[in-house]
Amino acid sequence: MSLNPVFMTIRSLGKLIKTKQISPVELTKIFLNRLQEIGPKYNAVVTICSDLALDQARQSEKEIASGQCRGPLHGIPYGAKDLLATSGGIPTTWGAACFRDRCFEYDATVIRKLREAGAIIVAKLAMIELAGGMGYRQPNASFTGAGINPWDLNRWSGGSSSGAGSAVCAGLVPFAIGSETWGSILGPANHCGVTGLRPTYGRVSRFGAMTLCWTLDKIGPLCLTADDCGLVLDAIAGFDSMDPTTSKKTFRYDPSFFRRPFRFGIIRNVADEAEGAMRKNFENALQTLSKLGTIEEVILPNLPYDEIIRMIMFAEISSAFEEFIEEGRVAQLTAPEDRYTPYTRMIIFAKDYIRALRLREVVCREIDEIFTKVDVLIGPSRPTCAPKLGEDFPSALRGNIKDTMGAIGNLAGIPAISVPSGFSAEGLPTGIQFLGRAYEENMVIAAARAYQDETEWHLCHPPGLT
Amino acid sequence: MSEQDGKNNLSEVLLFCLNSLYGNRFRQEMQNDLKSAMDTVIKTLSALKSVALNSYQNSFLPFTPFRKDD
Numbered sequence: 258m259s260l261n262p263v264f265m266t267i268r269s270l271g272k273l274i275k276t277k278q279i280s281p282v283e284l285t286k287i288f289l290n291r292l293q294e295i296g297p298k299y300n301a302v303v304t305i306c307s308d309l310a311l312d313q314a315r316q317s318e319k320e321i322a323s324g325q326c327r328g329p330l331h332g333i334p335y336g337a338k339d340l341l342a343t344s345g346g347i348p349t350t351w352g353a354a355c356f357r358d359r360c361f362e363y364d365a366t367v368i369r370k371l372r373e374a375g376a377i378i379v380a381k382l383a384m385i386e387l388a389g390g391m392g393y394r395q396p397n398a399s400f401t402g403a404g405i406n407p408w409d410l411n412r413w414s415g416g417s418s419s420g421a422g423s424a425v426c427a428g429l430v431p432f433a434i435g436s437e438t439w440g441s442i443l444g445p446a447n448h449c450g451v452t453g454l455r456p457t458y459g460r461v462s463r464f465g466a467m468t469l470c471w472t473l474d475k476i477g478p479l480c481l482t483a484d485d486c487g488l489v490l491d492a493i494a495g496f497d498s499m500d501p502t503t504s505k506k507t508f509r510y511d512p513s514f515f516r517r518p519f520r521f522g523i524i525r526n527v528a529d530e531a532e533g534a535m536r537k538n539f540e541n542a543l544q545t546l547s548k549l550g551t552i553e554e555v556i557l558p559n560l561p562y563d564e565i566i567r568m569i570m571f572a573e574i575s576s577a578f579e580e581f582i583e584e585g586r587v588a589q590l591t592a593p594e595d596r597y598t599p600y601t602r603m604i605i606f607a608k609d610y611i612r613a614l615r616l617r618e619v620v621c622r623e624i625d626e627i628f629t630k631v632d633v634l635i636g637p638s639r640p641t642c643a644p645k646l647g648e649d650f651p652s653a654l655r656g657n658i659k660d661t662m663g664a665i666g667n668l669a670g671i672p673a674i675s676v677p678s679g680f681s682a683e684g685l686p687t688g689i690q691f692l693g694r695a696y697e698e699n700m701v702i703a704a705a706r707a708y709q710d711e712t713e714w715h716l717c718h719p720p721g722l723t
Numbered sequence: 724m725s726e727q728d729g730k731n732n733l734s735e736v737l738l739f740c741l742n743s744l745y746g747n748r749f750r751q752e753m754q755n756d757l758k759s760a761m762d763t764v765i766k767t768l769s770a771l772k773s774v775a776l777n778s779y780q781n782s783f784l785p786f787t788p789f790r791k792d793d
Contacts, residue, residue: 614782
């Protein structure tokens, strides 16, 4: 095989597999080898699933040889954030040392759906311990070590889907599955210069996924392109009787979904929350987007968006991990601050949580009204580029930085996608996000796809990794 | 007592509760961080209370009576 499949999109790999130019077994071996050889450099991997992956690859190869095609993911290797349950003796650690040997006897629905789509699980990927819910404030908050950014080994890959971001960025997997409560897909996508899709709440089953916040957790893909995110979402979306919060609204990815001109909206002053390079590259991106549609300023009601989601998170996290915290098991966590900060959330009043939920409804109605005037809202994906390792970073959850779009998007449970928008002077990736109406993933993907058709940032990869 | 005094008081009361419940798990050098985290909670509460809500403004969590055969 003379083709180099590393950094090829799912769509391209799928064509090569279908036309038998690449075999799923060869492809799987290439990515298993990269995970073993390169993965440790970025602390990206918890478990490499070699035996299972090769079994699945051989099965795919047989099926494809006999003319059976399961779809665009058939024969494509992937990695899953290590909060998704996997059977067969593969541990599911939640990034925490105390769960390093814990195995489930069932697969998360997402894992099952990807298997049924013919995708091949090659690795469980590193994450911030307990998805960052304990209050970490620096990158070294996982028993596998700080997630290291392939663009700069002195920088963090982001969290909590740290390994998913760095693994896609470094070409260790063609795609990965991450999860987001507030920033855990868009953050690593931004910091690592890859494309990350946070679907509508309830679009993807959370059965078998670690619960951080029942009303906020979402599962979604990190890929090289928006188009690939659409292909993966198509495979993992859908109602699941095992997760009563899943929606019965169906999703089918439509790669031909087209809108010209797009009606882009920018929330007034939202770019001011971002630091220099994030803001500058966002302003540059506006020039590109102005070719694709109209851009209008949107004024939102003055509501405490960050505070509403923070209160909901504090309350739901402390309930989801009540026994873990009460029993003092937080003392076994890696980040020193994770060993005591959770206690401060144990004395939240019920009335304050309920007030936050009531305010959330106001936010949902207000934001839905905005989408009668614009197709998507745009803004910097995160307030900052990748922070330095070994230093505290600003955090909207801790309240020392604002993330209005992230707060609104996650509160309202609406879809967003982050795509690369350039680099800082230090060579760190920046991202732009497209935030859409509930259940309109095809719209946000189409907007991101149109932007990627006009730019080449998503084609840039860290030197020495191709 | 001014509103600000009340907030400071709440922060101190909650910190007292925190130390009463879990103080044996904290070291002295953690106290500043705990106070800072508690101050974030107080500021969050304050921001939430700054928005007026009418009693008819419910949350999205309707109660539904359960029947297994539904």
